[in-house]
Amino acid sequence: MRVLIVDDSIFVREYMRKLLGRMGISCMEASNGSAALQVLAEENTFDLLLLDVNMPVMNGLECVKAIRNSKLQPEMKVMMVTTEADSALISRALDHGADEFLMKPFTPESLREKMMLLGFAA
Amino acid sequence: MDDLTKEFITESQEGLDRMERCLTELEARPQDSAQLVGEIFRAVHTIKGTTGFLGFSRLEKLAHAGEYLLGSLREGRLAVTEELVSGLLRLLDGLRAIVQLIEDTGNEGEQGSADDKALIAELAALNEEEPPTAGGAHLAPIVVPTDPAAVEPGAGSPSVAVAVQSAVGSNDKTLRIDVDVLNRMMNLVGELVLTRNQMLQSGVEATNFPELARRLDSVTADLRETVMQARMQPVGNLFGKFPRMVRDLARTCGREVRIEFFGQETGLDKSLLEAIKDPLTHAVRNSVDHGIEPPAERLRAGKSSEGCVTLKAFHQGGSVVIEVSDDGGGIATEKVRAKAVERGLVPADTAAAMSEREVLQLIFLPGFSTAAAVTTVSGRGVGMDVVRANIEKVNGSVELDSKVGVGTTLRLRVPLTLAIVPALVVRSGRQSFALPQTTLVELVYIPTRDAAKVIERVGAAEVYRLRDRLLPMVWLDRLLGLNNATDHHGFYMAVLEAEGCRYGLVVDDLLAPEEIVVKPLSTVLREIGLFSGATVLGNGTLALILDIAATAARAGVKPVAEEDEDQVVEVHQTDEESFLVFEDKARERTALPLEIVERIESVPLSQVEYANGRPLLQYRGELLPLRDDGRVLDEVELAGGNLDDVAATILICGEAGSKTGQRMGVVVRRVLDVSEGSLIQDDGAAGGGELALVKDRLTTIFRGFEQKPDWKEVA
Numbered sequence A: 001m002r003v004l005i006v007d008d009s010i011f012v013r014e015y016m017r018k019l020l021g022r023m024g025i026s027c028m029e030a031s032n033g034s035a036a037l038q039v040l041a042e043e044n045t046f047d048l049l050l051l052d053v054n055m056p057v058m059n060g061l062e063c064v065k066a067i068r069n070s071k072l073q074p075e076m077k078v079m080m081v082t083t084e085a086d087s088a089l090i091s092r093a094l095d096h097g098a099d100e101f102l103m104k105p106f107t108p109e110s111l112r113e114k115m116m117l118l119g120f121a122a
Numbered sequence B: 001m002d003d004l005t006k007e008f009i010t011e012s013q014e015g016l017d018r019m020e021r022c023l024t025e026l027e028a029r030p031q032d033s034a035q036l037v038g039e040i041f042r043a044v045h046t047i048k049g050t051t052g053f054l055g056f057s058r059l060e061k062l063a064h065a066g067e068y069l070l071g072s073l074r075e076g077r078l079a080v081t082e083e084l085v086s087g088l089l090r091l092l093d094g095l096r097a098i099v100q101l102i103e104d105t106g107n108e109g110e111q112g113s114a115d116d117k118a119l120i121a122e123l124a125a126l127n128e129e130e131p132p133t134a135g136g137a138h139l140a141p142i143v144v145p146t147d148p149a150a151v152e153p154g155a156g157s158p159s160v161a162v163a164v165q166s167a168v169g170s171n172d173k174t175l176r177i178d179v180d181v182l183n184r185m186m187n188l189v190g191e192l193v194l195t196r197n198q199m200l201q202s203g204v205e206a207t208n209f210p211e212l213a214r215r216l217d218s219v220t221a222d223l224r225e226t227v228m229q230a231r232m233q234p235v236g237n238l239f240g241k242f243p244r245m246v247r248d249l250a251r252t253c254g255r256e257v258r259i260e261f262f263g264q265e266t267g268l269d270k271s272l273l274e275a276i277k278d279p280l281t282h283a284v285r286n287s288v289d290h291g292i293e294p295p296a297e298r299l300r301a302g303k304s305s306e307g308c309v310t311l312k313a314f315h316q317g318g319s320v321v322i323e324v325s326d327d328g329g330g331i332a333t334e335k336v337r338a339k340a341v342e343r344g345l346v347p348a349d350t351a352a353a354m355s356e357r358e359v360l361q362l363i364f365l366p367g368f369s370t371a372a373a374v375t376t377v378s379g380r381g382v383g384m385d386v387v388r389a390n391i392e393k394v395n396g397s398v399e400l401d402s403k404v405g406v407g408t409t410l411r412l413r414v415p416l417t418l419a420i421v422p423a424l425v426v427r428s429g430r431q432s433f434a435l436p437q438t439t440l441v442e443l444v445y446i447p448t449r450d451a452a453k454v455i456e457r458v459g460a461a462e463v464y465r466l467r468d469r470l471l472p473m474v475w476l477d478r479l480l481g482l483n484n485a486t487d488h489h490g491f492y493m494a495v496l497e498a499e500g501c502r503y504g505l506v507v508d509d510l511l512a513p514e515e516i517v518v519k520p521l522s523t524v525l526r527e528i529g530l531f532s533g534a535t536v537l538g539n540g541t542l543a544l545i546l547d548i549a550a551t552a553a554r555a556g557v558k559p560v561a562e563e564d565e566d567q568v569v570e571v572h573q574t575d576e577e578s579f580l581v582f583e584d585k586a587r588e589r590t591a592l593p594l595e596i597v598e599r600i601e602s603v604p605l606s607q608v609e610y611a612n613g614r615p616l617l618q619y620r621g622e623l624l625p626l627r628d629d630g631r632v633l634d635e636v637e638l639a640g641g642n643l644d645d646v647a648a649t650i651l652i653c654g655e656a657g658s659k660t661g662q663r664m665g666v667v668v669r670r671v672l673d674v675s676e677g678s679l680i681q682d683d684g685a686a687g688g689g690e691l692a693l694v695k696d697r698l699t700t701i702f703r704g705f706e707q708k709p710d711w712k713e714v715a
Helices: A009-022 A035-041 A058-066 A086-096 A108-117 B003-028 B030-054 B057-074 B083-105 B114-127 B159-169 B180-203 B209-231 B242-254 B272-290 B295-300 B334-342 B348-353 B355-366 B384-393 B450-455 B476-480 B548-554 B560-571 B634-637
Strands: A002-006 A025-030 A048-052 A075-083 A098-103 B232-234 B258-262 B267-269 B309-314 B319-326 B397-403 B409-413 B420-426 B431-436 B440-447 B457-458 B461-466 B467-473 B490-496 B501-507 B508-518 B531-536 B542-546 B575-585 B589-594 B596-603 B607-613 B614-619 B622-627 B649-651 B664-667 B669-679 B690-694 B695-699
Touching: A002 A009, A002 A035, A009 A025, A009 A108, A009 B003, A009 B508, A025 A035, A035 A048, A035 A058, A048 A058, A048 B334, A058 A075, A058 A086, A075 A086, A086 A098, A098 A108, A108 B114, B003 B057, B003 B083, B003 B242, B030 B057, B030 B083, B057 B083, B057 B114, B083 B114, B180 B209, B209 B232, B209 B267, B232 B272, B242 B258, B242 B272, B267 B272, B272 B309, B272 B319, B272 B384, B272 B409, B334 B355, B355 B384, B355 B397, B384 B409, B420 B476, B420 B490, B431 B508, B440 B450, B440 B461, B450 B457, B450 B490, B461 B531, B467 B476, B467 B695, B476 B501, B476 B548, B490 B508, B490 B548, B501 B548, B508 B531, B575 B649, B575 B690, B575 B695, B589 B690, B614 B664, B634 B649, B634 B664, B649 B669
Parallel strands: A002 A025, A002 A048, A048 A075, A075 A098, B258 B309, B431 B542, B467 B501, B589 B695, B622 B664
Antiparallel strands: B232 B267, B309 B319, B319 B409, B397 B409, B420 B431, B420 B508, B440 B490, B457 B461, B461 B467, B490 B501, B531 B542, B575 B589, B575 B669, B596 B649, B607 B614, B614 B622, B649 B664, B669 B690, B690 B695
16 A cells, blocks of 8 residues: 655644554655655556645645546555645535545554545554 | 654754745735735644644644634735734744744643744634725735834744744754755766775776776765755755745834845755854844934935845855845944044044944954944944854855945855865874865975075064065974974965964975865864864875964964054055066066965876867866966976876966966966065067066066967977
């Protein structure tokens, strides 16, 4: 299983990579939506996208729209990661093809639960 | 502290710096407010989003209150007003203080303190302001009040003031490096390993050993360059703090001031950046407090009511220059003169005889302050002398220019780096010492038989008459109590200058100039107080690095006295100039202005290479074109012998002398003299060349720099 972490905060990316690493999952990282699209265009082999909402250059909502409107890996799951300040955007993200969401800050358990909801055995 | 927390601190501090920049720009560029507010929001949002992971709930609470307010602002429910910006600045201070506390102590301090509550309440109150009326969709104009009484007193809580202080000294342990630089470093280390392997395999006797050594040399040079680059930080990192400071200061002083930056990308070694932070801050404060006049006064003088402080950074030679200028009232030299006399810093008659420029330099004397009234901003006792002392500590220098009614410029000049410095290695009493090149003015050879003639005694001190100036002499071996090496047929004197002292340091011998790596001293050696460091020389031996100023003080050399200064001024008032006189063609005296000659080298002919028939010299990693108007190279070569054994004398001339901006070498037969001379009007007799009278003898001035060397002619 491979995960792409998209967040402008290095701290958050590092944190997630550690959590996922403990579950034995390998990850790649991108710092905003447009960087994520580039990674996906090069290697389209991810099972899960952890996507922050508020990012510079291209935000998470625009990113999920772009992915679902393209031919990029339709079976890949997209989990929006956000704080309550941007919770209004969640339903719109779900409309545009996001599969799940996770509120920051989250514990390792809540990440695991949400992943299980998406059908990943952890 | 674990890596994640460290990453959190670095990221938060960067975010807060960005927030600070955007907040100050918000007032200057209201048209970009949407983008700026977006960035500020994201900075606070990121802190809020990340802090919860680490359980810093005090920080989270404050960030949350800020995020909420910023959210309203972002969505246009609030207008950017001055009160709002001030509130956000206090939010910034509050967040910064907590992040700093976490960095220093590992925890975030007491929950729910009165300060926190007050700040959160203030942010909430700001959120309830009236929504902007139609038409003023985003921005109400911001007016900075010019009357200090209009500014609410003591707006910031005491903890805020402390926060600003501590935030300044933060975060010097970690450094962000461009990945490209890191990759280049890795490649070079690879090269290094490769070269080492080849050397180990082939051994010293191998025919290709010289080539391998050369390669090792170039790889090391590149690696050094790259590591230095990694230590370089843009000065913009430092400038970023000033808009906020200037804004707050302008308000407390009742001034209208904007700040402008140039050359923010100029790189400076990280340790130096730290070292100039305080002096620079002080200089900017001075500009706002003492430089820029109150708005009413500016209007009377026909200027715009808003003053401007400019920070400019650029490279010059091996140094970085940082200028702090203001378009304020300038410094009235008469007042400076009067104050200096009143404070007993100079005698009245001396002060009266000083030029404007000299008077300005009095400001750097300890115990001088130009503030008409002692203000809270500049405070008492901390003056320009501290600025100068701090800059000189890192081998830098300070200059001041000012024109009444037009403005003042303070120029800080610092070396690019402290870790590796060019130095001249000398020997005294069978030991090696390194003298930093920045302090070296010139070198004089004194044959023993002339010593009695040229060395004079003034009281107990021995002095040397160098071009009509008396130079105190310091014998290094005597000063250090070393055994005198006896079999002298002559000795060398290095003319050195540091902290206003100029003296001749007598040593037994000069070794090569070298780029030395400065190593710190052990306590035992440091306590001697004469050495600033140690280094390992190219031949593997150790050398102590002499502290030039401390040596002067120990030997009792006084800073140049006022009478001497007068004497110098007089010399410069005539048209006299220093020339280096040499011979290139048979018996013809030719001269170059001394200031463009960087160095005189004796180079084995084997090192002179030819490309398309033009002579070139590989010199310190640079390919120097050679001018050989007198065909000296041919002459030397014809004299016969192994090319490694015969040498040509080459003057290395700097960019200053050349219109093409390139350094070059001038081949000469021999150097005759260094002397004062004056240019005389050209009457055409010298075939278009300029003539000078040097020591009463007619001398041609070398003009080889006017055009690019004409290769065809040489070929």
